Amino acid sequence: MGPTGFLARGVALAAVLAAVGLTTGGRVLAQQEPFYAAAYVSELPTDPRSPVWGRAAASEVPLIPQAGILPALTQASVPKVTVRALYDGERLAILMSWQDRTRDALSGRPDLFRDGAAIMFPVTEGLPNVCMGAAGQVTNLWHWKADWQEDIDKGFQDVVDHYPNFYKDVYPFVTGSPPYRMPQDFSAPEAQAYLAGLSAGNPLSQPLKSSPVEELVSQGFGTATHKAAQNVSGQGVWTDGTWRVMFSRSLKAADQEAADLQGRKQVAVAFAVWDGSNQEVGARKQLSSFLTLAVGEETNQMPVWLWGVFAAIAAATVWLGWPALVRRSPRE
């Protein structure tokens, strides 16, 4: 092979490597963990069906059944979830979508379980145990619930919505008419005293929901606790066998129990999904392992070291090919 051929091949090799580097952003070589990046948009969507979500790369995240502790799930009913992420410099929004043939949005009867989805971020430094953290390993959970979504979309799904023949002819201190509905007919504080969960301040008994997402803090399964401050908004829509659920929160943590995503170029994140029609709740769910979410780091940038590799290849090619090239030049 003549010097020109050698040079051409060397440059071609460098060009191929450059192309690979640019398209993968060096990820394949640099990052072994599943990795995905939030795309920057000037205005975040508020609807999970918004076309703006098309601006974010879709990552298919495999899910495994939580088979470790009881009540366990032995077979995944939702084998994967597709995730996308967007940010606008202030807030982060994440979209989860998955196949689910049934829309299960009621949970007010013992035999009814709602569909759900959750995102988990570490609060403390280091990678926590994926089982919701552990002692000293604090995690922040964002839990979207289809029944809370239903309460927001259609008004509080009261006993009468679960038991259509339910009837009560009198109730102390209520207004309105039988079968009396929450919360409008129970506005009097005396009436609410008969609603133990509500008057005790149990967030799960609160009929008026400001968000379909509950924010929790946890240091290992069995310790998940409703966070005092709730700062995650969201919306979930079920269409033709697919749930699309978006979550949105400020990058900056509003309190100590929240994961601070501000200025952290890469954060660990894990996902979980519940299928209500498969009686999934609490521990009975499918979950992912931890992924790396890049925020504010344009993934199609090639890391500096990779440019170094190309420069070295190009230099070697010139170094090795040049003398022969110079030797042949006068005649050609």
Ligand code: HEM
């Ligand atoms: C193998 C790992 C895991 C195990 C063994 C596990 C186990 C449990 C258990 C026992 C509960 C009920 C008690 C409690 O509320 O603390 C629970 C609830 C919960 N877990 Fe996990 N979990 C695991 C991973 C995850 C992951 C990765 C996420 C989120 C991405 C998650 C999100 C949640 C949420 C949001 C609840 C509350 C559910 C509800 O109120 O219905 N878990 N889990």
